[in-house]
Amino acid sequence: MMIVSLSLFASLAFAQTTDVKILSTINPQTSNNIQMGDVLSRSIEVEVDAAYQLPKTSLPMKGESRNGIELRDVSVRTSKGSSTNIYKITLSYQVFISAAKPLVMQLPDEHLALIGGAKALSIDIPAWKFWYAPLVAEGITNAKDNMLPQSKPALIDLNMHYARFWAALALLVTGLLGLVYVNADKRWLPFMNGAFAQAHRNIKKLGHEQTANKNALMHMHQAFNKIYGANLFANELEHFLAANPKFLKVKQEITQFFEQSNAALFANQVASANQLQQLKTLSKRLRDCERGV
Amino acid sequence: MHIATHDIQLADWRSHALKLEKEVQKVIVGQDKAIRLMNIAIFARGHVLLEGGVGVGKTTLLQSIARCIGGAYERIEGTVDLMPNDLIYHTYLGEDGRPKIDEGPLLRAGENLSVFFFNEINRARPQVHALMLRVMAERHISAFKKEYRLPHMVVFADRNQVEKNETFEIPSAARDRFMMEIPIDIPADRELRKALMFDVKFQHAESLTKQVESNVLQFDQLNAFSDVLQSHIKSSDVLEEYALDLWESTQNPEKFGIKLDSVDVNRLIHTGASPRGMGMLLKAARVNAWLMNRDSLYPEDIHAVFHELIAHRLVFNTMYENRRTQLARELTTQILSTVAVPSQTKSVQAKAA
CATH class of the missing domain: 3.40.50.300 (P-loop containing nucleotide triphosphate hydrolases)
Structure with a gap:
C-alpha cells in the first residue's frame, strides 16, 4: 500500500546554521498504522549561499537499508536564486520489517554535506518516528483466523451485452440469409421460380452442342414473353420497361441482347464464342432484377 | 463490283x-x-x-x-x-x-x-x-x-x-x-x-x-428494281419457320392457343391465308426491311404489314362475317402476340436432332 498524501508543517524541527536556510519540510501525513511494504516519502527545501553546492556524493545511496527501512528513491531539484542555491531533496523509504507486535520505528536522520564554501556546512534532516502495525497478530500461523472476507466484486450489467450480442447475431443471420438469397441458386429459395430464374437454370444446363446458343436465346425470349404477356420484340422494349420498371437498370443489356438475338436468329451472323456465357450472365442479372436483388 | x-x-x-x-x-x-x-x-x-x-x-x-x-x-x-x-x-x-x-x-x-x-x-x-x-x-x-x-x-x-x-x-x-x-x-x-x-x-x-x-x-424502273430488292433481302431458317407458324395460325388459331373474347376460335376460321397471300406478305416484309436499311428479314418486318396483308384474306364462317373488320383486327393482333419466335417446338426438335 502506498501512502502518498503528505502533510506540510512550516516550523523548523531541527537547528540549522544561518548559512543554510530551511524553507520547508514535508513529512508523511500519517505516523501510525504503517505496515510492511508501505512507502513513506519526505522532502526538504533549503536555501544555501551560492558559494555552497550539494554534490551527488553527499546523497545517501539508493537501496541502503537501516533498521528495516530501505531508501527506495532519492531526487534533488536545484534552482538558483540571486545569491543562493535552492535545493529540494525528496527521499522515499519503504518499510521492510516483520514484527508480530506494534513498535515505534523511524525514518533515519540524514546529514548531507555541502562543499564549496569556507565553512564545513551540511543539510541536516532529522529522524522521523512512526508506529509500525503488524499485518497479523501473533505471527503468520494465525493468519487464517484473522483473514477477512474480500468484498464481493460488483457484478457487471450483462443486459446491455446480451442486447448487443442478440443484435449482432440477428445482423449476422440476416446477412447470411441475404448472402444466400443473393448468391444461392436453388429452386426452393423465395422468388426462384420466376421466368428468368427458370431461363437461367435452363441455360446453365446447356452444353456445348451446336444448337446451344439458339436454345439459350429461345429460353431468354420465352422469359421475356412470359413477363410481357405477349411476344416481345425489339421495337416494344420501351413498353416492356414501362410496364416492368424493375428491369430498367439493365435496359442497355436488354437492348444489346435483342440486337444480338436478331443478328444471330434472323441475319445468320455467327455468334461470338462467349455468347453462351454472356447469356448466362445476363439471365442471372435479369433473375436478380426479377427477385428485387 | x-x-x-x-x-x-x-x-x-x-x-x-x-x-x-x-x-x-x-x-x-x-x-x-x-x-x-x-x-x-x-x-x-x-x-x-x-x-x-x-x-x-x-x-x-x-x-x-x-x-x-x-x-x-x-x-x-x-x-x-x-x-x-x-x-x-x-x-x-x-x-x-x-x-x-x-x-x-x-x-x-x-x-x-x-x-x-x-x-x-x-x-x-x-x-x-x-x-x-x-x-x-x-x-x-x-x-x-x-x-x-x-x-x-x-x-x-x-x-x-x-x-x-x-x-x-x-x-x-x-x-x-x-x-x-x-x-x-x-x-x-x-x-x-x-x-x-x-x-x-x-x-x-x-x-x-x-x-x-x-x-x-x-x-x-420500279419492276426491275423490285426484283433486285426482293433477291437482296435474305431470310433465316428461324424466320422462315416463324412465317410458316404464322400461316398455320391463320388456318388453325386454336393450335397455337389463340383465344378471342366472345368468339369460339375453333369455329371462326373458314379459310386462312392463301399461299399467294403469304408470298405477298414476305414480299412486302422484304420491302420494309429494305426501308429500315437492313438486308435480312426480321419478325418486325412481317409485323409491320401483317394485319394489312392478312386480314382481308381471312374467310370467316358466315355467323362471324358481319363482324369481320373487328374480328380480323383482333385475330391478327392475337396471332402476333401468341405465336412465338424462336419457336420452342422447333428448337427442341433441333436439340433432339
Missing part, C-alpha cells in the same frame, strides 16, 4: 422512297402509317384496297403518290350501272355528229399508266370486278384487236364498308388479288383535326397536290 453496284442502287432507291414519304407527308397529315404501307406496296408491286369513310383524303393521298411515282394516273367511279366496257372504251358524238369511240381510262395512258384508282369498287358489279381483277393479275388486256400492256400499273381501289346499299361484296378470291387492305382513318390527334378544319391549304386538294414534288421515282 456487281455487289457494290447493287448496294449503291439499293441505297439510291431507298433515299428516293423515303423522299416520297416525306413529300406526301407534307400534304397528308396523320396518315404516316398508311403512307408507309402504300410505299411498301409500290415497291412490292402490289395492288391496294383502301378502306375508309368519305372525305378522309384518299383521293388526295393517291394523287400525291401518283405525282411522286410519275407516269399516268387514272380514276374511275364504281357505280351499279358501271359495265366492264366502260373501263375499256367510251363512245361519244364527234364534232361532225358521227359516233366515235375512244379508249377508256384503263387503256388511255397505255404503258405509262402507273396508278389506277377504282373508287368505291364494291358499288361495281361482279362483271366489272372480274375484268379488273384479271387486268390486275395479268397486267395486259386485248381490245381494239390489239394487246394493251400495263406493266407498271398499280391499282388502288377503295371500298366503303359502312354503306351496304347497292353494293356488291368483293368475293374472297378477288380480295386475295389485292396485296393489302389499308385503313384510312380520320386522325385521332386533336391538333391534326384542328389543322384539317382551319388550315385553308387543306381545302384546295388540287393546289395541295401540286406542292408534292413530281417524278421522285421512275415508275418504269
